[in-house]
Amino acid sequence: MIRKTTIYISLFSILFFGGACQKITEVKTLSFAHNMPVSHPVHLGILSLQKKLAEQSDGKLILKIYPDGQLGSEREVLELLQIGSIAMTKVSAAAMANFAPEYKVLGVPYIFRDKAHLFKTLDGPLGEALLQKGSDYWLRGLCFYDAGSRSFYTKEKMIKTPDDLKDLKIRVMNDQMSVDMVNALGASATPMSFGELYTALQQGVVDGAENNPPSLVSSNHYEVCKYYSLDEHSFVPDVVLIGTKFWNRLSPQEQAWLKTAAKESVSAQKRYWAKSVAECMQKLEAAGVEIYRPDQSLFAAKAKRVLDAFSKDPEMKKLVDQIQEIQ
Numbered sequence: 001m002i003r004k005t006t007i008y009i010s011l012f013s014i015l016f017f018g019g020a021c022q023k024i025t026e027v028k029t030l031s032f033a034h035n036m037p038v039s040h041p042v043h044l045g046i047l048s049l050q051k052k053l054a055e056q057s058d059g060k061l062i063l064k065i066y067p068d069g070q071l072g073s074e075r076e077v078l079e080l081l082q083i084g085s086i087a088m089t090k091v092s093a094a095a096m097a098n099f100a101p102e103y104k105v106l107g108v109p110y111i112f113r114d115k116a117h118l119f120k121t122l123d124g125p126l127g128e129a130l131l132q133k134g135s136d137y138w139l140r141g142l143c144f145y146d147a148g149s150r151s152f153y154t155k156e157k158m159i160k161t162p163d164d165l166k167d168l169k170i171r172v173m174n175d176q177m178s179v180d181m182v183n184a185l186g187a188s189a190t191p192m193s194f195g196e197l198y199t200a201l202q203q204g205v206v207d208g209a210e211n212n213p214p215s216l217v218s219s220n221h222y223e224v225c226k227y228y229s230l231d232e233h234s235f236v237p238d239v240v241l242i243g244t245k246f247w248n249r250l251s252p253q254e255q256a257w258l259k260t261a262a263k264e265s266v267s268a269q270k271r272y273w274a275k276s277v278a279e280c281m282q283k284l285e286a287a288g289v290e291i292y293r294p295d296q297s298l299f300a301a302k303a304k305r306v307l308d309a310f311s312k313d314p315e316m317k318k319l320v321d322q323i324q325e326i327q
């Protein structure tokens, strides 16, 4: 686990040296923190954003990337963005739902028919509205990244039907939708940050977790969990954000460079993602992880009550309807 003192020293360096650099050279450096290792396709997407931004701005706007949760968990980093200590991040849309509740809709189990449906939603008016919505909470969205679909991986047995989840403690992200979903499917949801999970799995604090293949592989959780059941209960994407305080310090020209670079990095990130999923599935098989394709309709039927409860709120129902109407 990252020690708080390390985080404070890093933050001090960002604030002090970042600021000093700015005055002398007129180059602005934006600190970008995220919680994935450098081998992860989301990190590669961020590198593409870094390169495009340097090109667009002719070297005047620079990203300094802090991967691997060096500056804290997704929630901690979002709070640091709000107060203006860190400029940018990439988090799961599920983490954003703790700040802007409208983001919850993206994590509703089985709401997207497939990836094409997800991308059509994100690229359309609803996706744009969600990115804007974050500004009400000092967290301005720039673009969405592909985070694939999430499925269960476990230590002791394969999850073939939702009944197999009974009495299992399953780690979920720190958000209510993930908790409700996993509980509805029959397990006992245990929220914790991604950085704490390897040890929790190893020590038997939890019996399993759920995630996409690149996160399962790059985190090395597959060393402990040898069963992966592709029930694909959610397609919750990732989102790239800038703190509104930093955003307001940029000139209109700098804002335009950043917007363009972020949008342009999306297609590169999707390509890295597709390649990484294929490689990770091979790696899992080679490492002796059993992969199972269950009847997803069993899981979808059981999770339906999460959608029903969520849709009781008229504002949330509007969002659900909007997504379901997209063909």
Ligand code: GCU
Pocket: 035, 074, 090, 091, 092, 147, 173, 193, 194, 210, 211, 212, 215, 238
């Ligand atoms: C995905 C997602 C991350 C998130 C992680 C998690 O990998 O892209 O942003 O932190 O899941 O399960 O915590």
